Amino acid sequence: MSKKITKRILRIGLIGASLASLFFVPWILVWAWILPLPDTVQEQLNEGIDHGFDGMIVYVDEAGKPPASYAAGWHDRKKKIPAYPGALFKIASITKLYVAVAATKLIKDGRLSLDKTLSEYFPELADRIENSDKITLRMMLQHRSGIPNFVDHPDFWTKPPETRQETLNYALYLPADFKPGEDYGYSNTNYMLIEDLIDKVVGYPNQQYIKEEILIPLGLKNTFGSLSEVNIDDVMSGYYVGSDKDYKTENIGLMIATAEDVGIFLRALNDGSVFDEGEQEIYSSVYVYNHTGLIVGYQSIAEYHQDIDTVIVQFNNTANFNGYDWNLAEIIYGRIVKIVRNKRS
Numbered sequence: 195m196s197k198k199i200t201k202r203i204l205r206i207g208l209i210g211a212s213l214a215s216l217f218f219v220p221w222i223l224v225w226a227w228i229l230p231l232p233d234t235v236q237e238q239l240n241e242g243i244d245h246g247f248d249g250m251i252v253y254v255d256e257a258g259k260p261p262a263s264y265a266a267g268w269h270d271r272k273k274k275i276p277a278y279p280g281a282l283f284k285i286a287s288i289t290k291l292y293v294a295v296a297a298t299k300l301i302k303d304g305r306l307s308l309d310k311t312l313s314e315y316f317p318e319l320a321d322r323i324e325n326s327d328k329i330t331l332r333m334m335l336q337h338r339s340g341i342p343n344f345v346d347h348p349d350f351w352t353k354p355p356e357t358r359q360e361t362l363n364y365a366l367y368l369p370a371d372f373k374p375g376e377d378y379g380y381s382n383t384n385y386m387l388i389e390d391l392i393d394k395v396v397g398y399p400n401q402q403y404i405k406e407e408i409l410i411p412l413g414l415k416n417t418f419g420s421l422s423e424v425n426i427d428d429v430m431s432g433y434y435v436g437s438d439k440d441y442k443t444e445n446i447g448l449m450i451a452t453a454e455d456v457g458i459f460l461r462a463l464n465d466g467s468v469f470d471e472g473e474q475e476i477y478s479s480v481y482v483y484n485h486t487g488l489i490v491g492y493q494s495i496a497e498y499h500q501d502i503d504t505v506i507v508q509f510n511n512t513a514n515f516n517g518y519d520w521n522l523a524e525i526i527y528g529r530i531v532k533i534v535r536n537k538r539s
Contacts, residue, residue: 220518222246226525235530239266242510242526247519248433249277250510250526253453254534255461257503263454268511270431272440281430282416282450283509284442285494286487289449290385292459294335294481295468296404297388301331302473305395308332308480312339315391324370331391333374334384335480340370343381362386401449412462417451424450432491435514441491448489453507456496460484460505464498488513493520495527502538506531 226245232238239250249267256262263279300306312319312334313326320326323341333339344350347364355361365383372379392400401419409417418424422445429450432441451459462468464483487494495508508527513519 220521223518223521223525226522231529231532231536233533235262235533236264236266238526238530238533239264242522243267245522245526246435247510247512247523249430249512250508251277251279251281251283251430251453252509252530253279253457253505253507254530255457255505256534256538261454261457268431270440271433272431277430279454280416280452282418282424282428282452283430283494283511284432284446284487284489284492285449285451285456285496286489286492287382287448288456288485288487288494288496291463291481291483291485291496292404292408292449293385293388293392293400295408295463295477296392296400297331297335298473298477298480299407299470300392300395301476302470306331306391308335308476312387315394316387319366322366324368325374328374330374331388332480334388336378337380337384338375338378339381339384340372340374340377340379341365341381341383341387342368342371343379344383344386358386408459408468412458412468414451414455414458417449417455417459419449421445421450430492430509430511432489432511432513434490435512435517435519444490446489448487453509456494457505457507460496460498460507464500464505488520493523495523497527499531499535502535504534506534 222245229241232241235252235254239252242250243266247267248271249269250265252264254262265277265279267277269275269277269281297306301308308331310331311327312323312329325340329339329341342365344361344364350364355364389400392403396403404419421429421443426443429442434441459468466474469477484497491511491513493510493513498505508523508530510523
């Protein structure tokens with residue numbers, strides 16, 4: 195076969211592959227990406243609702259300017275209640291930031307040790323978690339323990355746990371993901387155990403400790419550790435694509451807050467004002483300063499952007515673990531950052 199014919203066949207093959215790949219492109223993401231950038235955050239939120247989200251909330255804290263809050267879509271679509279900025283929201287894994295700060299304070303006080311092992315802190319789990327005698331608190335905070343993530347258990351989504359112990363059981367007796375300290379693997383089990391450890395050390399619920407040491411000093415009156423502490427009507431409804439169910443009444447033990455409260459906390463975390471002397475150095479060695487959150491019905495992004503000295507928090511109450519909702523939320527968030535950045539230039 196001549197080189198000319200071979201090149202032609204290869205060219206046809208590449209064109210065919212390109213056309214085939216276009217067939218599988220998630221066009222909603224392409225469309226969200228290429229649309230002209232709106233002039234305002236509110237317009238971008240309205241656009242997000244057009245993309246399929248039921249409701250969205252955004253909080254923007256630019257240094258030197260009064261904070262601004264925005265909302266679009268539904269707070270409760272069944273009751274036809276419009277979204278509003280002051281609604282409470284399940285912040286999911288953003289909770290880990292608060293837990294990490296709480297652990298840092300206990301480490302600085304000498305009540306916890308970064309180098310003490312899981313088996314020392316929880317001897318009752320020594321034979322139930324692989325490598326428990328080698329996993330340190332430092333590794334758990336850094337997601338370098340190798341402890342399996344309970345949400346990865348094959349039965350987690352088909353037979354959701356109803357209690358904290360049932361949740362933990364999904365990670366027990368499973369083989370380690372890797373040897374302690376030799377890799378990184380994000381695991382909710384790490385922080386569930388750290389919460390239990392704080393309970394054990396202080397002698398009362400970790401959420402009470404977080405309230406006393408973080409929330410009250412920062413003046414955060416709209417952050418809570420449980421649905422039992424709030425008026426359920428104040429909580430933004432949460433939806434899963436393809437289901438009519440409202441997931442806001444399901445209490446899964448994660449924190450609930452307004453976008454403003456999360457923004458104030460994130461500012462304090464990044465400027466160091468949440469810490470007492472000597473704590474920030476410890477925290478910086480073990481955890482991050484921004485976070486996202488994802489549970490059924492709720493997606494959240496909370497980040498500090500150093501180049502523009504701005505905190506931006508985004509909530510949206512529609513989730514689909516098998517679709518493109520998370521990618522779409524990230525695109526919208528990125529566009530909001532661009533809008534804010536453009537206005538500063």
